[in-house]
Amino acid sequence: MKITKTEIKGLYIIEPTVYGDNRGWFMETYSKKVLNEMGIEIDFVQDNHSYSANKGTLRGIHFQNNPKSQTKLIRCTKGKILDIAVDLRKGSPTYKKWIAVELTEENKKMLLIPKGFGHGFLTITDNVEVQYKVDEYYSKEHDGSIKYNDPEININWNLEKYGIKEPILSEKDKKAPYLKNSDCNFKYQGDEK
Numbered sequence: 001m002k003i004t005k006t007e008i009k010g011l012y013i014i015e016p017t018v019y020g021d022n023r024g025w026f027m028e029t030y031s032k033k034v035l036n037e038m039g040i041e042i043d044f045v046q047d048n049h050s051y052s053a054n055k056g057t058l059r060g061i062h063f064q065n066n067p068k069s070q071t072k073l074i075r076c077t078k079g080k081i082l083d084i085a086v087d088l089r090k091g092s093p094t095y096k097k098w099i100a101v102e103l104t105e106e107n108k109k110m111l112l113i114p115k116g117f118g119h120g121f122l123t124i125t126d127n128v129e130v131q132y133k134v135d136e137y138y139s140k141e142h143d144g145s146i147k148y149n150d151p152e153i154n155i156n157w158n159l160e161k162y163g164i165k166e167p168i169l170s171e172k173d174k175k176a177p178y179l180k181n182s183d184c185n186f187k188y189q190g191d192e193k
Ligand SMILES: Cc1cn([C@H]2C[C@H](O)[C@@H](COP(=O)(O)OP(=O)(O)O[C@H]3O[C@H](C)C(=O)[C@H](O)[C@H]3O)O2)c(=O)[nH]c1=O
Pocket: 048, 050, 059, 060, 062, 063, 119, 120, 121, 137, 138, 170, 172
């Protein structure tokens, strides 16, 4: 398992070791021990799995407010997505900075996103499945969202590059506020690993 730091502290790209043979392949997709060896202590409590039928589906930008904020370990097990994580912790040296990574069935890459971040993804094929572990249970009361095209965050979703005119959004995401009008309550603590 290869863990690569990104330009945002605490946000990692994880590439599992894939053992191929005449039948196909095997890989470990999560190892508490490997993360602990990196000084990353996480107790995941819930696995999520979503299916998106059409290319151009955009889920996000979502977060769960404190005290129910979630660390997420995300992978795409069918199709391809552009995965986005954005630092929403007021006072962070990387506040509003975002990372975009293509996670695909083929590259088997995963993104480890710490608490205090917004998360979203754009499907760049039809029939996409995304699976992810979280370390805090779902809490509707703490569920928050930010408009995917918030000009203050200015995420490049590469819609033109992927041939997507308009993203497919849920009714909730269509009504999402900009960050400045949202109830996001994350504050940078300065002790993040
Ligand atoms: C997240 C979640 C949702 N739900 C229920 C609530 C709704 O009735 C239904 C769909 O929820 P939602 O529209 O929020 O699903 P997504 O748009 O895929 O949201 C997720 O997408 C982005 C990319 C994320 O990172 C979050 O994990 C999550 O917000 O599932 C649950 O029962 N448990 C859960 O953990």
